[in-house]
Amino acid sequence: xxxxxxxxxxxxxxxxxxxxxxxxxxxxxxxxxxxxxxxxxxxxxxxxxxxxxxxxxxxxxxxxxxxxxxxxxxxxxxxxxxxxxxxxxxxxxxxxxxxxxxxxxxxxxxxxxxxxxxxxxxxxxxxxxxxxxxxxxxxxxxxxxxxxxxxxxxxxxxxxxxxxxxxxxxxxxxxxxxxxxxxxxxxxxxxxxxxxxxxxxxxxxxxxxxxxxxxxxxxxxxxxxxxxxxxxxxxxxxxxxxxxxxxxxxxxxxxxxxxxxxxxxxxxxxxxxxxxxxxxxxxxxxxxxxxxxxxxxxxxxxxxxxxxxxxxxxxxxxxxxxxxxxxxxxxxxxxxxxxxxxxxxxxxxxxxxxxxxxxxxxxxxxxxxxxxxxxxxxxxxxxxxxxxxxxxxxxxxxxxxxxxxxxxxxxxxxxxxxxxxxxxxxxxxxxxxxxxxxxxxxxxxxxxx
Amino acid sequence: xxxxxxxxxxxxxxxxxxxxxxxxxxxxxxxxxxxxxxxxxxxxxxxxxxxxxxxxxxxxxxxxxxxxxxxxxxxxxxxxxxxxxxxxxxxxxxxxxxxxxxxxxxxxxxxxxxxxxxxxxxxxxxxxxxxxxxxxxxxxxxxxxxxxxxxxxxxxxxxxxxxxxxxxxxxxxxxxxxxxxxxxxxxxxxxxxxxxxxxxxxxxxxxxxxxxxxxxxxxxxxxxxxxxxxxxxxxxxxxxxxxxxxxxxxxxxxxxxxxxxxxxxxxxxxxxxxxxxxxxxxxxxxxxxxxxxxxxxxxxxxxxxxxxxxxxxxxxxxxxxxxxxxxxxxxxxxxxxxxxxxxxxxxxxxxxxxxxxxxxxxxxxxxxxxxxxxxxxxxxxxxxxxxxxxxxxxxxxxxxxxxxxxxxxxxxxxxxxxxxxxxxxxxxxxxxxxxxxxxxxxxxxxxxxxxxxxxxxxxxxxxxxxxxxxxxxxxxxxxxxxxxxxxxxxxxxxxxxxxxxx
Numbered sequence: 001x002x003x004x005x006x007x008x009x010x011x012x013x014x015x016x017x018x019x020x021x022x023x024x025x026x027x028x029x030x031x032x033x034x035x036x037x038x039x040x041x042x043x044x045x046x047x048x049x050x051x052x053x054x055x056x057x058x059x060x061x062x063x064x065x066x067x068x069x070x071x072x073x074x075x076x077x078x079x080x081x082x083x084x085x086x087x088x089x090x091x092x093x094x095x096x097x098x099x100x101x102x103x104x105x106x107x108x109x110x111x112x113x114x115x116x117x118x119x120x121x122x123x124x125x126x127x128x129x130x131x132x133x134x135x136x137x138x139x140x141x142x143x144x145x146x147x148x149x150x151x152x153x154x155x156x157x158x159x160x161x162x163x164x165x166x167x168x169x170x171x172x173x174x175x176x177x178x179x180x181x182x183x184x185x186x187x188x189x190x191x192x193x194x195x196x197x198x199x200x201x202x203x204x205x206x207x208x209x210x211x212x213x214x215x216x217x218x219x220x221x222x223x224x225x226x227x228x229x230x231x232x233x234x235x236x237x238x239x240x241x242x243x244x245x246x247x248x249x250x251x252x253x254x255x256x257x258x259x260x261x262x263x264x265x266x267x268x269x270x271x272x273x274x275x276x277x278x279x280x281x282x283x284x285x286x287x288x289x290x291x292x293x294x295x296x297x298x299x300x301x302x303x304x305x306x307x308x309x310x311x312x313x314x315x316x317x318x319x320x321x322x323x324x325x326x327x328x329x330x331x332x333x334x335x336x337x338x339x340x341x342x343x344x345x346x347x348x349x350x351x352x353x354x355x356x357x358x359x360x361x362x363x364x365x366x367x368x369x370x371x372x373x374x375x376x377x378x379x380x381x382x383x384x385x386x387x388x389x390x391x392x393x394x395x396x397x398x399x400x401x402x403x404x405x406x407x408x409x410x411x412x413x414x415x416x417x418x419x420x421x422x423x424x425x426x427x428x429x430x431x432x433x434x435x436x437x438x439x440x441x442x443x444x445x446x447x448x449x
Numbered sequence: 450x451x452x453x454x455x456x457x458x459x460x461x462x463x464x465x466x467x468x469x470x471x472x473x474x475x476x477x478x479x480x481x482x483x484x485x486x487x488x489x490x491x492x493x494x495x496x497x498x499x500x501x502x503x504x505x506x507x508x509x510x511x512x513x514x515x516x517x518x519x520x521x522x523x524x525x526x527x528x529x530x531x532x533x534x535x536x537x538x539x540x541x542x543x544x545x546x547x548x549x550x551x552x553x554x555x556x557x558x559x560x561x562x563x564x565x566x567x568x569x570x571x572x573x574x575x576x577x578x579x580x581x582x583x584x585x586x587x588x589x590x591x592x593x594x595x596x597x598x599x600x601x602x603x604x605x606x607x608x609x610x611x612x613x614x615x616x617x618x619x620x621x622x623x624x625x626x627x628x629x630x631x632x633x634x635x636x637x638x639x640x641x642x643x644x645x646x647x648x649x650x651x652x653x654x655x656x657x658x659x660x661x662x663x664x665x666x667x668x669x670x671x672x673x674x675x676x677x678x679x680x681x682x683x684x685x686x687x688x689x690x691x692x693x694x695x696x697x698x699x700x701x702x703x704x705x706x707x708x709x710x711x712x713x714x715x716x717x718x719x720x721x722x723x724x725x726x727x728x729x730x731x732x733x734x735x736x737x738x739x740x741x742x743x744x745x746x747x748x749x750x751x752x753x754x755x756x757x758x759x760x761x762x763x764x765x766x767x768x769x770x771x772x773x774x775x776x777x778x779x780x781x782x783x784x785x786x787x788x789x790x791x792x793x794x795x796x797x798x799x800x801x802x803x804x805x806x807x808x809x810x811x812x813x814x815x816x817x818x819x820x821x822x823x824x825x826x827x828x829x830x831x832x833x834x835x836x837x838x839x840x841x842x843x844x845x846x847x848x849x850x851x852x853x854x855x856x857x858x859x860x861x862x863x864x865x866x867x868x869x870x871x872x873x874x875x876x877x878x879x880x881x882x883x884x885x886x887x888x889x890x891x892x893x894x895x896x897x898x899x900x901x902x903x904x905x906x907x908x909x910x911x912x913x914x915x916x917x918x919x920x921x922x923x924x925x926x927x928x929x930x931x932x933x934x935x936x937x938x939x940x941x942x943x944x945x946x947x948x949x950x951x
Contacts, residue, residue: 002809003524003716004816005897014823014898017830026818027696029665029841036698038807041566045806048528055532055800061552062537069542072787079465081497083534089511090504093525095874096722101929102513102869105506106721112452115946119487125945128722131578134787163787170740170783174589174624218480246473248482264787271534274553275543275788276578277724289943295722299947300939303924308931312939318581318618319880323627328618331579331712331727333791335720338500345452345496349488351466358469360476383476404546412544431467 002045065404068366068441070387070428071214071412072133072161073275074267076242076355077432079346082269086339096295096334100310101302106334107309110297113341120244121237121261122251123283127294129332133264134167136280137208137238139327140262141172141179143284143291144206144234146326147259151205151233157182157191159213160238162417182207186420189217189380189389191224199231206234209258211250212243215426216363216387217380225254234259241281242267243385245352246360251285260284269343270336279333279340290316293327358431359386362438366429369442375449379424386430389414392423394449400425402448408441410448452499453947456489464493487949506930507721508874514900518845518877518889519613519661521691521713523817526801529716533796543788547771553792554770557744560799561728567810568690568707569700570730574739576790580688583708583727584619584655589782590706590731590738591653591682592623597738597780600680603652607681609638611662611881613688616655625652632883636662636837638672647679657686658702659693659843661881662836663821663889673703682706682735690714691893692818692844695811705732714813715798726794737780742772742789816894817844820901824892827905833912836884845891847884848876854886859915859922861886866933867914867925871907 006014011023020026027035046054067075086092090105097103097110114126130136141154154172156165156179169179180199185192190213207228211221221237228235237250237258250258266278284292290313298312318325347355367388370376375393392399396413403410411425418424429438473481491499508515515522541550561573577583588606595603606620607628617627630642638656654676658666666672676683685699685707691714699707711717712725719725731739746769772789775781805813821842828848829835836847850861865875865888877889892901914922926932 001812001816002804003526003895004812005895006816006819010898011819014819018819018822018826020822023815023819026815026822026841029667030693030697031667031670034669034697034701036569036696036701039566039695039810040807041562042802042805042807042810045809046803048804051528051800051803052532054803055535055556055796058552058556059535059537061555062541063549064537064540065545065549067540067542067545069544071544073543075540075542077465077467079462079493081493085497085500085504087530087534088501088504090507090509091721092530092718093510093522094507094721095515095517095520095522095719099508099865099869099875100934101866101926101931102508102874103506103721104930105503108451108506109500109503110721111945111947115451115453116486116488118946122484125943131582131724131791132786132788135578135582135785161787163784166784167787170589170785171585171622174592174622176624218476222479244482245486246476246482248480249484249486252482252484271539271793272542273539274541274545274550274792275790276786277791277793279724286943289945296945298939299944300935300942302932302934304932306931308934310934310936310939312936312943312945315940318614320614321618322614323617323621325614325618325621328581328585328615328622329579330581330613330615331710331719331723331725333578333720333724334722335718336724338721342496342500345489345491345499346462346465346493347488348461348490349485350461350471350490352488353471354466354469357471357473358467360473361469364475383480385476401546404549409542409545409549431469 065407065409066437066440067409068427068429069409069412071426072163073272075272075430075432076267078269078271081346082339082342085342086335091338092335097311104309107297109338109341111299111309113337114297116344117281118283120241121283122249122257123261124286125289126283127292127296129337130280130282130294130329131333132278132280134164136262136282137164138168138171139293140236140260140282141168141177143260144236145177147288147291148205148234151203152176153178153180153204155180155182155199155204155207157208159184159191159215160208160210161214188382189215190219204231204233206236208236208238210238211247212240212385215380215389216384218383218385221253225258229256237261239263240267241265242352242356245356259288265336265340268340277333277336279336291326294329294332355431362429362433363388366427366438366441369438370445373446379421387426387428389424389426392425394423396423396425399448403444406444408444410445451947452489452491455491455495455499458490460490460492462493513872513874514896514904515874516876516890516892517874518891519688521891521893523716523893524895525716525718529797529800532800533793538796547768551768551770554744556796556799558746558770560795561744563802564709564728564730567694568730569698570707571733572736572739573728573730574743575728575795576740576785577727577729578786578791579723579725580708580710580727581615581619582785583729584615585622586729586740586782586785587684587706587708588619588623590735593738593782594735595652602649605650606652607646607654611660611883612655612657613661616686636660636664636840637666637668640668640671643672643675647675651679651681653682653684655684655686657688659689663843663846664837664840665843669702689843692814694814696814700732706735711794711798716801717794717797724791724794726791726798737778738782739778741781741784742774744770745773746770813894820892820894820896821845824890824901831905831909845889848888848890849884850886850888853912853915857915857919859919861888863922864911867911867922868907869926870928873904873907
């Protein structure tokens with residue numbers, strides 16, 4: 001029996017101990033009318049060889065085109081040691097570290113993670129993950145509303161990923177929170193300050209500030225943070241952690257810094273994997289720690305005064321506080337955080353900077369080369385990080401489809417969410433792309449127009 | 450020692466980083482970082498040794514018996530990990546066209562069908578990323594259902610007092626108030642309390658069955674009737690699905706919506722806290738509200754009139770499987786993740802399900818229940834106080850340490866810590882709160898009789914120690930990397946990040 005060690009002799013002696021005639025008798029409290037019959041959709045069990053064959057065949061159906069899509073998930077090199085270590089059984093098959101003495105490995109790793117991510121974001125504190133960047137944004141909005149107390153309005157600019165805005169809407173609308181869209185400047189692709197100014201003096205709980213924004217463009221984060229604070233609103237930074245190796249940390253935005261920083265940790269060691277698992281990170285100022293959802297690790301001492309690590313501030317959480325908890329979150333994305341910690345430790349500051357700088361340079365080179373094609377141009381003026389919006393002279397879906405047929409994923413089609421941009425795509429070239437890859441992109445695009 | 454304390458300025462791993470210079474051109478200086486973030490500067494070998502060493506400070510299923518109640522710490526087959534991490538699965542971008550992902554989508558579709566079969570539900574969405582997010586999806590669907598009927602007065606979710614904390618927390622996140630009802634002496638829901646609680650304000654009841662007390666709710670048919678006659682919907686918390694897999698289907702019990710913890714019942718790893726996967730299943734009337742995306746094989750009964758057909762994709766390619774979107778399910782509660790949930794975890798669950806097959810599903814519940822009842826019988830015979838000795842254990846059961854505490858001062862916490870010294874991860878302690886000094890014990894089907902016998906012996910030894918050398922038990926653990934930690938200091942003098950000057 002797969003994964004069941006019992007011999008017939010075991011079964012009989014166990015039943016004798018229980019005083020039951022057979023295993024089925026153990027289910028005699030279930031009303032007979034409810035007992036189910038055979039399962040029909042599942043089929044016979046496969047052994048390891050058979051299931052390996054099946055999964056290899058399925059994987060082989062998934063092609064590996066040369067990818068230039070980013071839009072919230074980024075192709076990066078992951079050092080071999082990251083997943084070799086993260087999938088050690090001691091990390092992979094441990095539970096949430098409730099029994100601290102028997103979980104110091106996970107707990108110390110998570111404490112190191114909190115230190116690294118808080119430093120990258122320039123914040124005081126971090127939890128040990130939420131589900132993904134989009135749900136982390138939703139939790140940040142809920143947290144800001146709790147902290148602000150009087151207002152339930154949050155400004156959510158159109159330069160935030162439409163996928164994230166959709167998730168935030170699904171999650172926060174049930175608590176009567178109003179999400180107000182702020183438009184962007186059509187020339188620069190960043191938040192329209194004049195449009196934002198129309199909200200001045202209104203009762204606003206928070207402003208979400210993406211950096212880089214969905215278009216890869218760099219927002220004027222100091223001005224936006226200062227504006228939010230002048231309104232008595234919290235500033236929620238939505239950031240890509242990799243870019244913070246080079247970009248100003250949210251904790252340093254304007255005079256006081258952002259209040260909450262969230263984003264997706266995927267660029268730190270998580271494979272693309274069709275969308276998950278990734279992890280959402282959340283950091284905040286000290287004053288907001290008790291409003292934060294999710295697990296938090298603290299360093300303390302044991303009976304002998306020896307340093308050790310434990311889950312702390314659990315009175316915020318559902319297993320203690322029930323209906324009054326800061327969130328219902330229980331399981332998080334712990335193993336992805338372990339991987340991210342190893343990833344950051346291996347790359348270090350210099351390594352992360354090189355990855356970020358190489359991705360920035362590759363995207364800039366791609367934009368410049370693609371801009372040499374007749375009818376193709378960068379949509380927005382101004383600085384970009386490692387994504388750029390391109391205008392095409394033809395209908396996007398057809399162009400992307402032709403590129404795909406030649407083995408290239410040409411970018412993310414912006415026309416569904418941003419019809420005002422016309423035939424526009426979002427393109428990303430990370431450090432994984434070579435000069436030859438960039439040339440192949442340009443050639444393929446040209447042939448597809 | 451922390452990784453930061455192994456750090457030496459200037460030490461780099463040239464093999465892992467690009468050759469590109471560590472500076473970005475063309476970004477305004479005002480937007481650039483001036484300080485250096487606190488990341489370690491250590492060699493690859495330093496890092497590998499550090500985290501390998503840390504891993505060895507953990508208890509885990511791979512190293513220890515881990516009978517944590519309500520957590521289903523069964524063996525996580527290695528094949529599931531290996532096959533979910535095939536390079537083509539890992540490399541695929543979430544926004545790549547569906548034509549480049551027919552293999553992964555086929556796996557997800559098959560998994561949906563398997564989960565529909567074992568739960569008896571009409572439809573499944575795999576997207577919620579954990580049990581609690583599955584709960585959120587389920588309660589949000591209940592709310593969307595009532596609102597779609599113009600039934601806006603339903604403002605309350607009923608939750609038994611034995612429920613997991615996520616249940617009431619979820620109801621509040623979905624904009625509901627929570628009404629808690631009591632449990633009777635048999636461990637079942639108090640039907641009189643339930644009858645008194647329902648009314649036109651009732652949106653639904655969240656029930657875990659078998660409950661966290663480790664017993665099957667025998668009055669489920671009556672409960673179902675009370676809730677449905679009041680116009681409410683019935684929510685199944687699938688935390689304990691392992692106990693009934695293949696034996697009784699939540700759909701047949703009358704549940705309208707269910708979440709499953711695939712990291713429990715379908716053996717995906719717990720990873721030191723996650724990632725999990727909290728797939729949801731629904732009855733027919735909730736199909737339009739499923740969270741997005743849902744994987745569909747074409748031709749599809751679910752996709753609405755005028756919806757994009759699979760073979761008529763925007764790009765004209767022919768695909769058998771694609772995601773259903775807002776166009777197909779306009780009444781959906783929407784997206785709960787930026788992309789498509791924890792797909793890597795779903796692939797592990799799929800491999801597990803295929804290895805078990807139909808017969809294996811039945812066996813999960815059979816042997817989880819056999820192990821729990823055997824362990825309960827042995828501990829009962831050994832003189833331990835079982836919470837519900839006249840009931841069958843489901844896949845878990847409760848032992849109360851209260852008599853031992855009254856006699857010796859040794860608490861459930863002390864017993865738990867001493868178990869660590871004996872090489873066993875303790876059961877869940879102090880949950881559910883209805884039973885004083887409780888240990889909630891869930892052995893799972895993958896443990897052998899000799900492991901269970903060893904655990905019984907360990908508990909008997911600890912009981913002897915409680916009388917003979919109580920200080921030994923109160924001071925436990927003695928063999929772990931640290932002794933008991935000062936939780937009060939941890940919360941009062943918050944130290945959440947390492948600072949180089951400390």
